Amino acid sequence: MENAQQRPLIFVGNDDGYQASGLNFLIKIAREYGEVFVAAPTMHQSGKSSALTVDTPLRATMYKEENGLTAYHVNGTPTDCIKLAVSNLMPRRPDIVLSGINHGYNSGNSAIYSGTMGVVFEGSFLGVPSIGFSYGDYTSNPDFSACGPVVRRMVELAIAGRLPGGVCYNVNIPRCDNVAGLKTVAAAPGRWTEEYDCRIDPHGRKYYWLTGKYVPSVPDDEGQDLYWLQRGYATVVPCRADQTAHDAVSAVEQVLNGGLLP
Amino acid sequence: MENAQQRPLIFVGNDDGYQASGLNFLIKIAREYGEVFVAAPTMHQSGKSSALTVDTPLRATMYKEENGLTAYHVNGTPTDCIKLAVSNLMPRRPDIVLSGINHGYNSGNSAIYSGTMGVVFEGSFLGVPSIGFSYGDYTSNPDFSACGPVVRRMVELAIAGRLPGGVCYNVNIPRCDNVAGLKTVAAAPGRWTEEYDCRIDPHGRKYYWLTGKYVPSVPDDEGQDLYWLQRGYATVVPCRADQTAHDAVSAVEQVLNGGLLP
Numbered sequence: 001m002e003n004a005q006q007r008p009l010i011f012v013g014n015d016d017g018y019q020a021s022g023l024n025f026l027i028k029i030a031r032e033y034g035e036v037f038v039a040a041p042t043m044h045q046s047g048k049s050s051a052l053t054v055d056t057p058l059r060a061t062m063y064k065e066e067n068g069l070t071a072y073h074v075n076g077t078p079t080d081c082i083k084l085a086v087s088n089l090m091p092r093r094p095d096i097v098l099s100g101i102n103h104g105y106n107s108g109n110s111a112i113y114s115g116t117m118g119v120v121f122e123g124s125f126l127g128v129p130s131i132g133f134s135y136g137d138y139t140s141n142p143d144f145s146a147c148g149p150v151v152r153r154m155v156e157l158a159i160a161g162r163l164p165g166g167v168c169y170n171v172n173i174p175r176c177d178n179v180a181g182l183k184t185v186a187a188a189p190g191r192w193t194e195e196y197d198c199r200i201d202p203h204g205r206k207y208y209w210l211t212g213k214y215v216p217s218v219p220d221d222e223g224q225d226l227y228w229l230q231r232g233y234a235t236v237v238p239c240r241a242d243q244t245a246h247d248a249v250s251a252v253e254q255v256l257n258g259g260l261l262p
Numbered sequence: 263m264e265n266a267q268q269r270p271l272i273f274v275g276n277d278d279g280y281q282a283s284g285l286n287f288l289i290k291i292a293r294e295y296g297e298v299f300v301a302a303p304t305m306h307q308s309g310k311s312s313a314l315t316v317d318t319p320l321r322a323t324m325y326k327e328e329n330g331l332t333a334y335h336v337n338g339t340p341t342d343c344i345k346l347a348v349s350n351l352m353p354r355r356p357d358i359v360l361s362g363i364n365h366g367y368n369s370g371n372s373a374i375y376s377g378t379m380g381v382v383f384e385g386s387f388l389g390v391p392s393i394g395f396s397y398g399d400y401t402s403n404p405d406f407s408a409c410g411p412v413v414r415r416m417v418e419l420a421i422a423g424r425l426p427g428g429v430c431y432n433v434n435i436p437r438c439d440n441v442a443g444l445k446t447v448a449a450a451p452g453r454w455t456e457e458y459d460c461r462i463d464p465h466g467r468k469y470y471w472l473t474g475k476y477v478p479s480v481p482d483d484e485g486q487d488l489y490w491l492q493r494g495y496a497t498v499v500p501c502r503a504d505q506t507a508h509d510a511v512s513a514v515e516q517v518l519n520g521g522l523l524p
Contacts, residue, residue: 047316050374051339052309057469058458077313079375084470087457112312112383112503113341121374121505125453149523162517167507169514182521184514186506191387195349196320207319208346236518238510241374243383244448245429248500252431252446255424256498259444261411 007068008034008159011094011123013082015045015102015115018063018073022101025144026133029151030098031068033159037094038064038071039085041078041115046104047210048115050122051077058084078115082122096158097123100133101147103140107172107225107235108188108214117170121241124168129158131168136175136229147173150182150234167238172229180232187237188224190216269330270296270421273356273385275344277307277364277377280325280335284363287406288395291413292360293330295421299356300326300333301347303340303377308366309472310339310377312384320346340377344384358420359385362395363409365402369434369487369497370450370476379432383503386430391420393430398437398491409435412444412496429500434491442494449499450486452478 010030014023018040030036039060053076064071072089074081078099086093099119106114116132123130131154135147150173157163170187173179195212216226225235253259272292276285280302292298301322315338326333334351336343340361348355361381368376378394385392393416397409412435419425432449435441457474478488487497515521 044317047314049311049313049341049380051311051313052375052472054309054472055306057461057471059467059469079311080472083454083457083472088460088470109387109503111505113314117505118311125371153518153523157517164510164513164517167510167514179523181523182518184511184518184521186508186511187504189504192345195345198350199319205321207321208350209319210314210316210342210345233521236514238507238514239505240507241371241505242449242451243373243379243501243503243505245500245502246448248426248429249446249448251426252429252498252500255419255426256415256444256446259446259495261415261441261443 008095009092010034010036011082011085011097012036012038013078013099013119014040015048015078017041017044020103021141022103022135022144025147026098026101026151029148029155033155036069037085037090039081039089040073041081042073042075045077045115047113048077048118049113050079050118053077053080060084060089077118079118079122082119086126093126095128097126097128097130101144102134103142104134104138105136105172106132106134106170107229108190108216110214111170111187120168120170124241129163131158131171133171133173135173146176146179150179153182167240170237170239171234172225173234174229174232176232179234182236183228183233184236185225185228186223188216188221188226190214270357271354272296272298273344273347273359274298274300275340275361275381276302277310277340279303279306282365283403284365284397284406287409288360288363288413291410291417295417298331299347299352301343301351302335303343304335304337307339307377309375310380311375312341312380313339315339315342322346322351339380341380341384344381348388355388357390359390359392363406364396365404366396366400367398367434368394368396368432369491370452370478372476373432373449382430382432386503391425393420393433395433395435397435408438408441412441415444429502432499432501433496434487435496436491436494438494441496444498445490445495446498447487447490448485450478450483450488452476
């Protein structure tokens with residue numbers, strides 16, 4: 001390709017692993033816009049948040065190299081993958097970071113557990129536009145067609161430098177044939193309930209499976225993602241990796257009253 | 263104990279595992295203030311962020327039960343431990359959640375990788391005062407004495423209901439004999455550099471160890487934790503699990519321009 005040097009370098013990661021169909025759908029779209037570099041987990045890594053692998057070494061295996069696409073899988077978490085790629089595998093820092101498409105929502109507070117968003121937060125530390133995509137279908141081989149226009153819209157804005165900086169993006173897309181539109185909102189606060197299914201093994205010992213359902217604190221709030229996802233809209237939540245509650249610093253300071261210790 | 267019913271129920275977790283001396287130091291102080299329930303990882307779980315165990319079942323093993331103390335270890339992540347404890351092991355919801363004391367800092371952006379803070383964010387979803395403690399000594403058996411006054415101050419404020427709600431707390435304590443005081447600040451933004459040590463195994467294949475050093479974006483900022491930790495102060499960063507950049511929603515909305523899709 002003659003102008004390969006000028007095309008943006010797009011990093012693509014995920015948490016469902018390098019064989020996931022959501023990743024392959026995202027790679028296909030990304031290739032329309034630039035050179036693509038993939039580093040995805042060797043194994044399924046759902047719910048891994050921003051976890052790092054500390055105690056064991058990482059291995060990177062190239063599994064595809066063709067015109068405009070280089071793809072590795074790494075035996076670690078989603079965050080390991082992007083860190084290792086940026087530090088040691090990529091020819092240069094990416095211009096854009098994409099993650100997903102996740103098989104299932106990362107909406108509401110659940111975003112904190114999301115490996116998809118782990119990749120995105122890592123991208124935000126690089127200071128480049130970083131976007132995670134999640135689709136409301138939890139099966140292994142859904143039809144991702146409805147995600148196409150949403151992904152293209154966000155990637156085009158990123159490439160054009162039009163997405164506000166200093167934040168990254170958590171995009172959820174409802175399971176449907178055609179997305180009704182995009183809504184920019186906050187993550188719905190809430191909490192998981194009935195979280196564990198307790199069973200008894202053949203030896204009479206208890207074991208627990210993670211399960212549960214998410215209950216939003218304020219149902220039917222138009223400013224929150226769950227409201228619009230239920231109504232056929234995709235949601236865009238601008239996010240920050242920094243969890244400092246800046247607005248609370250002075251109230252806490254007052255309570256600590258000079259910070260003197262006995 | 264006559265008034266055992268009236269004493270607060272304090273959950274204590276960590277990420278270094280149930281045998282860590284930092285956990286035992288924190289348990290000892292917590293017992294001065296209430297009934298203590300411990301659920302800590304069976305194995306070392308540093309850098310596990312808010313990761314969940316999805317694909318394998320959890321086991322909980324009681325390892326101590328004595329007057330005012332019940333302690334379990336769980337074969338999962340720090341977040342698994344508190345979730346399972348609150349859902350299935352504890353007699354009631356805790357009044358306070360404590361995590362740590364971590365062997366090593368969780369300062370700056372690194373808090374996002376912290377299993378110690380994973381526990382704290384989970385506590386914040388319960389709506390109870392939740393505090394993580396980390397000490398700037400990375401060895402396995404440091405002298406935690408300097409942490410005592412800091413932990414007591416924060417726990418006393420939590421029990422008195424004086425810590426501002428809607429946020430949780432990330433407390434870092436510098437390695438020293440006597441802490442100079444407490445400073446309420448923001449987490450220092452920055453990023454990790456030189457992140458992987460690449461080696462060659464006996465079979466000639468590359469492998470990578472996580473390593474690196476943290477470089478703050480703005481060095482010497484008095485509003486940030488790293489500044490004060492370097493000067494002998496403990497730092498208190500109020501945090502929120504919700505990573506929505508609320509202040510960016512309207513700017514993004516404008517760029518998306520009605521959110522119509524082709």
